[in-house]
Amino acid sequence: MVLPAAAQQPVPTAAPDTISETRADSLRRRFDEEKLLNQLKAYTKRKTIAGKAAAALFNFTERREEKAGLDAELLNRQYDRHNYKIVRRINIRTLDAFGYRINDPSRMPRNLLEKGGNALHIKTSRARVRQVLLFRRGDELEPQALSESERLLRQTAELLDARVFVNEQTSSRDSVDIEVVTKDVFSLSGSVQLRDVAAGVIGLRDVNFLGQGHQFRNRYEYGRSTDGQVGSQPWRYEGSYLVPFRYFLNAQANYLNETRRRQGGLRVTRDFYSITTKYAGGLSYDFYDLMPSVSGMGTPEDPYVFKPVTYNVQDMWLGRSLRLKSYDLGYENPGRLIVSGRSIRTAYSRSYDPLQRDNVLLLGTVGYSVRRYYKDTYLFGFGRTEDIPTGTLASLTAGYEFNGTANRRYYGLQLAGAGYHPRRGYLYMRGEVSSFIQGRQNDWQQGLVSSEILYFTRLYHTGNFQWRHFFWNRSLIGINRRPDERPLSIEGERGLRGFTSDGNLRGTSRFVVNYETTVYTPFSFLGFRVAAVGFLDAAWLNTKPGRALPFSEAPYTGIGIGLRFRNEYTVLRTFQLLLGFYPRGQYTNNGLRIFENARPYYDFSGFTFGQPGITRYE
Numbered sequence: 241m242v243l244p245a246a247a248q249q250p251v252p253t254a255a256p257d258t259i260s261e262t263r264a265d266s267l268r269r270r271f272d273e274e275k276l277l278n279q280l281k282a283y284t285k286r287k288t289i290a291g292k293a294a295a296a297l298f299n300f301t302e303r304r305e306e307k308a309g310l311d312a313e314l315l316n317r318q319y320d321r322h323n324y325k326i327v328r329r330i331n332i333r334t335l336d337a338f339g340y341r342i343n344d345p346s347r348m349p350r351n352l353l354e355k356g357g358n359a360l361h362i363k364t365s366r367a368r369v370r371q372v373l374l375f376r377r378g379d380e381l382e383p384q385a386l387s388e389s390e391r392l393l394r395q396t397a398e399l400l401d402a403r404v405f406v407n408e409q410t411s412s413r414d415s416v417d418i419e420v421v422t423k424d425v426f427s428l429s430g431s432v433q434l435r436d437v438a439a440g441v442i443g444l445r446d447v448n449f450l451g452q453g454h455q456f457r458n459r460y461e462y463g464r465s466t467d468g469q470v471g472s473q474p475w476r477y478e479g480s481y482l483v484p485f486r487y488f489l490n491a492q493a494n495y496l497n498e499t500r501r502r503q504g505g506l507r508v509t510r511d512f513y514s515i516t517t518k519y520a521g522g523l524s525y526d527f528y529d530l531m532p533s534v535s536g537m538g539t540p541e542d543p544y545v546f547k548p549v550t551y552n553v554q555d556m557w558l559g560r561s562l563r564l565k566s567y568d569l570g571y572e573n574p575g576r577l578i579v580s581g582r583s584i585r586t587a588y589s590r591s592y593d594p595l596q597r598d599n600v601l602l603l604g605t606v607g608y609s610v611r612r613y614y615k616d617t618y619l620f621g622f623g624r625t626e627d628i629p630t631g632t633l634a635s636l637t638a639g640y641e642f643n644g645t646a647n648r649r650y651y652g653l654q655l656a657g658a659g660y661h662p663r664r665g666y667l668y669m670r671g672e673v674s675s676f677i678q679g680r681q682n683d684w685q686q687g688l689v690s691s692e693i694l695y696f697t698r699l700y701h702t703g704n705f706q707w708r709h710f711f712w713n714r715s716l717i718g719i720n721r722r723p724d725e726r727p728l729s730i731e732g733e734r735g736l737r738g739f740t741s742d743g744n745l746r747g748t749s750r751f752v753v754n755y756e757t758t759v760y761t762p763f764s765f766l767g768f769r770v771a772a773v774g775f776l777d778a779a780w781l782n783t784k785p786g787r788a789l790p791f792s793e794a795p796y797t798g799i800g801i802g803l804r805f806r807n808e809y810t811v812l813r814t815f816q817l818l819l820g821f822y823p824r825g826q827y828t829n830n831g832l833r834i835f836e837n838a839r840p841y842y843d844f845s846g847f848t849f850g851q852p853g854i855t856r857y858e
Contacts, residue, residue, distance in 0.1 A: 319387075319406050324380045328415040330373070331407070332366045337426040342401050345421070357426060362451040364398055364424050371453070371486050372396060373404075373420070374514065381416060388514050391613055391627050393422055397455060398448035400425045401625055424448065439463025455482040464499070472499045488513045500531030500546060512561055512848045515574060515611050520850050521558040528552070534592060547592035557582035557851040559605075574631075575610045582852045599643035603650065603852035607635030611847045614660050619696070619708075628666060630658045631847035639852070641676065648678035648685065652855060656847065661698075665708075668694040668845060674855040675719060687719030688855045694842065707759040710842055717749040717788055718857065727858055730779040734858075736798040737777060738820040738835045742827055747781040749790040756841070758804070768805040773818065775800050796825045 335342065338357040339349025349355045372392050374385045386404050393402035400423045407417040427448035433441040445457040458479040466472035480494035488510055495504040505526035512520045529550050536544040559580030564573045584601040591597075610631040619626045639650040652674030660666045675687030693713040699706050716728060726746040731739050735752050759772040777798045782790035802818030816837045823831055 320383065322381055322406050322411065322416050323383050325411075325413075326415040327375050327377055327379050327381055327418055328410075329417045330370070330375075330377055330420065331417065332369050332420045333422070334364050334366060334369060335421070335423040336363050337361050337400075337424045340423060342403060342421055342423045360428070361424065361426055362448070364422060364448060364453070365451045368398075368451065368453045368484075369393065369420060369422055371484060371488075374516065375418070381418075382516070384516070386418070387613075388516065389420075392513060393420075394625065394627060396453065398425060398427055398453055399423065435463065453484045456480065466499075488517075502529040503527060507555075511850050512559065512578070515576060518561055519559070520561070520580075522556065522851060524553075524555045526553045526555075548590055549588070549592065549596065550590045551586055551588040551596075554585045554587075555582070559850050574612060575608060578605070578607050578609060578635075578849065580605050580850060580852055595645070597644040599641055601639060601641045601650070601854075603637055603639035603854075605635055605637045605849065605852035607633065607654075607849055609633050609847050609849065616660075616662070628660050629844050629846050630660050630666075632657045633670075633847045633849065635849055637674070637852050637854075639854075646678055648676045650674070650676050650854060654849075656845070658845075658847070663698055665695060665697040668692070670845065672855055684720050686721055686725075686857070688857055689715075689717045689719065690855060691715045692845075694845075696842075704762040705759055707757060710754070710756040710758065712754040712756075712842060713752065715749075715751045716857070717790075719788060721748055721857070723785055725857070726783070726785075728781065730781050730796055733841065735777070735779040735781075736796060736820075736822065737775060737837070737841055738800060738818055738833055739777075739796070739798055739822055739825065740827055740833070741825050745781070745783070745825060747783045747790065748785065749782040749788060751780040751790050753778045754841075768815075771804040771806070773802050773804050773816065775818075775820075794824075796822070798822045 333345075336349070336358040338361075339347065339351075339354035341347040349358060373389045374392070375381055375389070386406070390402050390404040393399055393404070402420070402422045404418065404420050407419050410417045425447075428446045430445070431441070431443040435441075440463060441459065441461045443457075443459045445455075447455045449456060456479070459477070461476040462474065464472075464474045464476060466474055476498040478494075478496045478498075480492060482490060482492040484490050489508065490510070491506075491508045493504070493506050496502070503526065505524060507522060507524035507526075509522035509524075510520050511517075527550075529548075531546040531548055533544045534547050536542050557580060559578060562577040562579070564575045564577060582603045582605075584603070585599075586601075587598050588596055610633075612630050614628040614630060615625055616628055617625060619628065633654065633656040635652075635654045637650070637652040637654075641648050641650060652672065654670070654672040656668070656670035658666065658668035670692040672690045673688070676685040677683065678685055691714070693711070695711045697709045699708055718725070718728075726748055728734075728747045728750050729745065730736055730747075730750055730752065731741060731745075735750065737754070754775065754777050756773060756775045761770050761772065763770045775798070778795045779797075780790040780793065780795045782788075782793065798820050800818050800820035802816055805815045805817075818835055818837065820833050820835065821831055822833070826833060
């Protein structure tokens with residue numbers, strides 16, 4: 241049962257200035273009951289060298305930015321009275337990553353760390369901000385253009401937060417001035433990992449190259465073990481470069497070169513980025529040069545046998561969003577009917593498998609989507625504004641595959657829904673079933689049944705600490721898959737966080753349950769906010785062919801605790817150090833593992849779809 245989407249109703253009075261709205265943040269209340277924290281706070285005010293060092297490490301300054309917490313609210317209509325007025329001017333103010341506060345324009349960098357960080361950072365250009373806005377100077381201001389522009393700015397990788405609002409002091413009966421304020425993240429990041437004298441990993445990335453929103457990522461690994469195997473190479477490289485253009489066009493190139501695997505591609509895409517988007521589409525070309533293992537166990541008695549596979553994939557799609565009639569006194573209906581078509585051509589130049597032949601897959605999708613976004617804080621971040629997607633999604637995909645042996649049809653059905661309430665939390669549910677069907681006997685092939693449930697509670701309070709509980713369930717069941725198909729893993733993000741096996745733990749169906757408690761603390765260390773994390777994971781995996789459900793085997797489990805550090809002002813916003821214990825399956829003898837993770841484990845799923853596709857079996 242999806243929770244209802246309840247929202248605050250706008251008050252029919254003069255709209256407040258978005259950038260000056262403030263509300264007390266309970267996470268930053270004084271620590272009167274914390275004697276130790278009071279003593280440490282007093283110590284940081286000393287003029288001694290030790291006192292200055294402590295002040296650089298710990299931050300007890302009450303932040304106006306974090307006072308600007310938001311009650312959970314639907315992106316409201318506070319500027320509706322300005323709809324269809326002419327946009328006279330657009331004033332854009334971009335703020336550097338350190339020392340500035342988007343809710344406190346008077347705040348300036350104060351110390352050497354803040355000033356030094358900004359000196360190494362190239363601020364986002366106004367032209368890049370203007371690319372994301374849904375309105376231009378001289379245009380009529382469309383409904384929801386302000387709130388949607390603000391949300392899209394927050395979703396870009398190079399910006400921490402954004403405010404888009406009407407300057408009420410200069411607005412007139414027929415025209416308005418729009419104020420846009422954005423705050424950057426520190427976009428440049430790198431990593432060095434030394435495994436021994438002659439082995440390691442070097443990484444470099446920038447999500448806002450030269451302040452233009454360009455993104456490049458590079459990762460080079462050297463000194464890898466080859467074990468004397470034919471075709472092995474001691475290095476690995478992976479890189480990509482993305483360029484955003486006007487009208488939300490994105491062009492990207494990527495390349496990967498590692499042992500027995502070389503691939504790359506080019507693509508140009510435009511998604512359904514907003515509920516007002518009418519057209520979306522994309523073109524891509526990818527090539528693959530692989531040497532997969534086709535037999536053997538990797539032992540001296542039974543070594544791996546590798547055979548070559550080389551092919552390329554040419555992909556194109558086009559989609560159209562149709563606006564539905566509204567019965568809400570002239571306001572737009574948030575529902576959209578979306579139709580899209582796609583063509584995927586796969587051409588093999590060599591392959592060991594006779595079933596791998598040139599094929600063309602044609603797909604078409606018809607769907608209905610409703611998207612609403614709420615604004616709230618303390619979900620996955622520490623006080624920054626976050627957009628929570630809710631709504632409904634229903635889609636039906638049909639297709640036909642020409643594969644050179646026996647052509648077959650494809651059908652897929654997906655249903656999803658979510659609701660959010662500040663007292664009851666957030667609930668997302670999704671179900672999907674798909675399969676190829678061949679011949680007059682309607683032979684089902686390579687079918688899938690998948691589901692997902694994500695729930696997190698409201699924010700609980702105890703003193704200066706706040707916490708939420710997270711629950712996540714995912715299942716993926718293969719139906720009439722090929723005998724050699726065992727691609728499903730339960731490692732890392734697909735199952736038990738921090739879990740690694742010997743590489744041979746694969747199956748045909750899985751059922752995963754994840755539970756987590758996140759406690760947001762009032763502590764800050766070197767600009768990183770600190771949260772405590774506890775987790776309990778369980779995963780069922782079917783490793784034997786001929787069975788559909790995974791519950792006949794004992795589950796793999798993991799339990800752990802750790803700390804999450806989050807800095808809202810750098811591109812590496814989240815960093816976790818965790819200790820996990822895994823009773824079975826873990827490659828270490830005692831089942832213990834200390835690991836780090838820089839990627840969020842949970843994330844929201846949107847309520848839009850673009851290119852038709854088959855359900856991924858991975």
